[in-house]
Amino acid sequence: MLAGAIYLYKQMQFGNYGLIAPGCLIFYGLALVNASKYTLGEVRYLGYCQILLGIINCWFVGYGLYFWAIGFGILHIVYGIVMWYRYEK
Numbered sequence: 001m002l003a004g005a006i007y008l009y010k011q012m013q014f015g016n017y018g019l020i021a022p023g024c025l026i027f028y029g030l031a032l033v034n035a036s037k038y039t040l041g042e043v044r045y046l047g048y049c050q051i052l053l054g055i056i057n058c059w060f061v062g063y064g065l066y067f068w069a070i071g072f073g074i075l076h077i078v079y080g081i082v083m084w085y086r087y088e089k
Contacts, residue, residue: 001031021064025054025071042086046079 004027008020032047050071057067 001027004028004030018061018064019058021068022054022057022061025050025057025067028071029054040083042079042083046075049075 004023008023008027011017011019011023029047029050029052032043032050034047036042036044036047053067053071053075057064060067
């Protein structure tokens, strides 16, 4: 995630703000996929969804906030519900 943060910071310095939202989703997804080796395997699927959402967001640059709402909001809620049913119920 640190490499992603540095990359996105440099994008902001160059004034390329359109790729910040998709970049956040992509790099966060990559971090989740990497973290899945050390935690529950289902985290990998959340990471893949975040990466896919970030890639789709590259074509819809002006809608970054909506993609963030889906990625960091809805996907985490769905993931939490699935984990609750799988492990806690």
